Amino acid sequence: VSLYVPTCPGRPRAARGSSSLVAMASSLRHCVLLASLLCAVSVAFTSVSGGGSGLGPITTNGRNYTKVCDPARFAAMGLEMGGFRYCDASLPYAERVRDLVGRLTLEEKVRNLGDRAEGAARVGLPPYLWWGEALHGVSDTGPGGTRFGDVVPGATSFPLVINSAAAFNETLWGAIGGAVSTEIRAMYNLGHAELTYWSPNINVVRDPRWGRASETPGEDPFVVGRYSVNFVRAMQDIDGAGPGPGADPFARPIKVSSCCKHYAAYDVDAWLTADRLTFDARVEERDMIETFERPFEMCVRDGDASCVMCSYNRINGVPACANARLLSETVRGEWQLHGYIVSDCDSVRVMVRDAKWLGYNGVEATAAAMKAGLDLDCGMYWEGAQDFFTAFGLDAVRQGKLRESEVDNALRNLYLTLMRLGFFDGIPELESLGADDVCTEEHKELAADAARQGMVLIKNDHGRLPLDTNKVHSLSLVGLLQHINATDVMLGDYRGKPCRVVTPYDAIRKVVSATSAHVCDDGACGAAADVKTVDATIVIAGLNMSVEKEGNDREDLLLPWNQTNWINAVAEASPYPIILVIISAGGVDVSFAQNNPKIGAILWAGYPGEEGGTAIADVLFGKYNPGRSTIDEMQIDSLVYFVFMKRFLDCQGEGCR
Incomplete structure (x- = not known):
C-alpha cells in the first residue's frame, strides 16, 4: 500500500500538560458541578521536521508505507531485509526488539528516547512521532502525525468526556473508544495518523473550578476508573486477534495504543500563586491510594493500557516523573504495565527550570527520571527545544549517572509497543480500513x-x-x-x-x-x-x-x-x-x-x-x-467553606482552613 500526500500544514498549539490540585468544592447554593507524523520530512529517515510536506507514518524516498518491514521499502533504501532479525515475523516480539536495540549505537539509542524519535536509517528504522491525542475523537492537537486534509477532511467529534461520563453507560464508553480507534487506524492506513494516542485523561476532579474538568470523567474515582477501562479496552482490543508470538502479554496485538494520564495527584492548573508546573501536592497515603491512584490502577490492571503518562507536579516533594515508587515500583511492578511510561510534555525540563528540584541540571534530571522508570520524554517542541532525554542522555551515560542498559530497557518498552501495534508487520484484519470508515453515519449517530x-x-x-x-x-x-x-x-x-x-x-x-x-x-x-x-x-x-x-x-x-x-x-x-x-x-x-x-x-x-x-x-x-451528572449539585448548608484552590496542607494565611 502506498500513497503520495502532497501537503501537510503544521498546526503548532499551546503546551499540553499536567499538574495537581486541591480542596473540596466551594459553597454556592445550587451548582451544576459539573501526531501524520507531524510532517516527518525524511527521505532517508534521518530527520523529523515540525513542518513542510510530510508524507505519512513511514516515508522512504517520497513513498508512504504502512509497515517498517516491507521488502520494497528496504530495497528502496539499498538494504536487504532478510539480514535484519527484527523483521523476522516468525520470532517472538521480545527477541526481535532485542535484535533491533542491539544494532543501535549509543548515540542512535539516545536519539530515540524523545517523542520525535529520529530512527536510524543505517538499520532501516524510521523516525516516529509518538504524540497523538484522541480524548473525544481523533485530534490534530500537538506536533504528532495526525493531520486532516483532502483525503481525510475530518473525524467524528464526540462529546467531551465529562458529558459521556454523565451517561453512566459503560457500553457507550466502549462504543466511543471503538469508533475512535477505527477512525485512527483508517487514517493511519492513509498516511494521516500515527498509532500512539495519549488519551484518556483520568484525573479526578476535586474542585469544580479546575480548568480541565471537561476532559475527565468527573469526581468519583470508581466511575473515572471504569470509564478508563472501557475506553482503553475499546481503543486497543482487536476482535478475534489472538495472543502474539510467545503468548506473552507484551506481545498481544493492539489496534491503537491508549495512554492514561496524568499520573498522579494532578488537579490544579493556575490559581492565584499555584500552577501546574511548580505545584507540590501534599497527599496522605490513604487519599493517594483511594482517590488519585485507583483510576490508574484500574486502567492498567483491568484496561491493560499500553501507556501511562506522568504529570508535571511534585507529590510530597518528589516530581511525579522522577518518582521510582510511583513509576517502576507501582505502575510497572505492582500493576504490571505492558507498555511504556511517557512524561507530560516538558516535565523533565520543568524539574530543572521551574521546580528547581534538588538543584539538578539537565544531565542529573535525565538520569533521575530514567532510573525512576520513565521511558520516553515528550519535549518542549513549542519553543524549538529538544526533549531532555535526547539532549542530555548521552552525557548522562558517559558521566556514569545512567547505565546504557537502562537506556536499552526504555527502548525495549517503546519498540515492544510498536511491535504490538503492527508498526513493523502490519495487522491484516485492519489493513482494509480507509476513508469510508471515517465520519460514517453510524459514528455520527453514536456522537448524537x-x-x-x-x-x-x-x-x-x-x-x-x-x-x-x-x-x-x-x-x-x-x-x-x-x-x-x-x-x-x-x-x-x-x-x-x-x-x-x-x-x-x-x-x-x-x-x-x-x-x-x-x-x-x-x-x-x-x-x-x-x-x-x-x-x-x-x-x-x-x-x-x-x-x-x-x-x-x-x-x-x-x-x-x-x-x-x-x-x-x-x-x-x-x-x-x-x-x-x-x-x-x-x-x-x-x-x-x-x-x-x-x-x-x-x-x-x-x-x-x-x-x-x-x-x-x-x-x-x-x-x-x-439523566444525572458526574459532579454533584450541592446545597449551601451542606458544604464546608473552602476557597483556596490548593490542599489545606499546603495553604497558609487568609482563605485556608
Whole structure:
C-alpha cells in the first residue's frame, strides 16, 4: 500500500500538560458541578521536521508505507531485509526488539528516547512521532502525525468526556473508544495518523473550578476508573486477534495504543500563586491510594493500557516523573504495565527550570527520571527545544549517572509497543480500513446518542419540559452567538476537525420553523421585548474554553459576561417560564435560576460535540429523557467553606482552613 500526500500544514498549539490540585468544592447554593507524523520530512529517515510536506507514518524516498518491514521499502533504501532479525515475523516480539536495540549505537539509542524519535536509517528504522491525542475523537492537537486534509477532511467529534461520563453507560464508553480507534487506524492506513494516542485523561476532579474538568470523567474515582477501562479496552482490543508470538502479554496485538494520564495527584492548573508546573501536592497515603491512584490502577490492571503518562507536579516533594515508587515500583511492578511510561510534555525540563528540584541540571534530571522508570520524554517542541532525554542522555551515560542498559530497557518498552501495534508487520484484519470508515453515519449517530445520554436535567417545574410541538408554534432562542450558533464552543478542547457541526439554532429550527434567534452581548440583551410574542423561550448560556481550559482555573462559579442579569431580564419579560440550557463542564452557580419561578427548566448540556445541537433539541422536545451528572449539585448548608484552590496542607494565611 502506498500513497503520495502532497501537503501537510503544521498546526503548532499551546503546551499540553499536567499538574495537581486541591480542596473540596466551594459553597454556592445550587451548582451544576459539573501526531501524520507531524510532517516527518525524511527521505532517508534521518530527520523529523515540525513542518513542510510530510508524507505519512513511514516515508522512504517520497513513498508512504504502512509497515517498517516491507521488502520494497528496504530495497528502496539499498538494504536487504532478510539480514535484519527484527523483521523476522516468525520470532517472538521480545527477541526481535532485542535484535533491533542491539544494532543501535549509543548515540542512535539516545536519539530515540524523545517523542520525535529520529530512527536510524543505517538499520532501516524510521523516525516516529509518538504524540497523538484522541480524548473525544481523533485530534490534530500537538506536533504528532495526525493531520486532516483532502483525503481525510475530518473525524467524528464526540462529546467531551465529562458529558459521556454523565451517561453512566459503560457500553457507550466502549462504543466511543471503538469508533475512535477505527477512525485512527483508517487514517493511519492513509498516511494521516500515527498509532500512539495519549488519551484518556483520568484525573479526578476535586474542585469544580479546575480548568480541565471537561476532559475527565468527573469526581468519583470508581466511575473515572471504569470509564478508563472501557475506553482503553475499546481503543486497543482487536476482535478475534489472538495472543502474539510467545503468548506473552507484551506481545498481544493492539489496534491503537491508549495512554492514561496524568499520573498522579494532578488537579490544579493556575490559581492565584499555584500552577501546574511548580505545584507540590501534599497527599496522605490513604487519599493517594483511594482517590488519585485507583483510576490508574484500574486502567492498567483491568484496561491493560499500553501507556501511562506522568504529570508535571511534585507529590510530597518528589516530581511525579522522577518518582521510582510511583513509576517502576507501582505502575510497572505492582500493576504490571505492558507498555511504556511517557512524561507530560516538558516535565523533565520543568524539574530543572521551574521546580528547581534538588538543584539538578539537565544531565542529573535525565538520569533521575530514567532510573525512576520513565521511558520516553515528550519535549518542549513549542519553543524549538529538544526533549531532555535526547539532549542530555548521552552525557548522562558517559558521566556514569545512567547505565546504557537502562537506556536499552526504555527502548525495549517503546519498540515492544510498536511491535504490538503492527508498526513493523502490519495487522491484516485492519489493513482494509480507509476513508469510508471515517465520519460514517453510524459514528455520527453514536456522537448524537452520546450527547443525548450525557444531558442532565437540573430543574423542571410543573412539567415545563418536554415542549409540545402541538402547542409551541413559535419560539425565541436567546443567548451569546457562541452558544446559540455553537460551531466551535460545543466541540471543546483537544478536538480535531469535525465531520460536521449541528448547532442548537439549526436543530431547534428543524422542529419549530418559526424560531427566531436573538444574540446578546456582554452588556445587555435586546430580546426582552421580543419574547413576549412567542410560545416559548429558550436561553442558552454558560462558559467556553477561554474561561475553563488547560492552564487556567476559575476563581468562582459565577456565569461570566453579565449573563445572570440578562437571563433574569428575559425571564421577567416572557409570559411563560423560560428554559435555560447551560454549556459548561465545571461548576456553574445556577441558584438564581433555581430560585426564579420565571425560569421553568434548567438543562445542563456540557460540551456535547459535533451533534450537540441535535441532542439538545431531542431532549427539549421529548425524544430523549436526560439523566444525572458526574459532579454533584450541592446545597449551601451542606458544604464546608473552602476557597483556596490548593490542599489545606499546603495553604497558609487568609482563605485556608
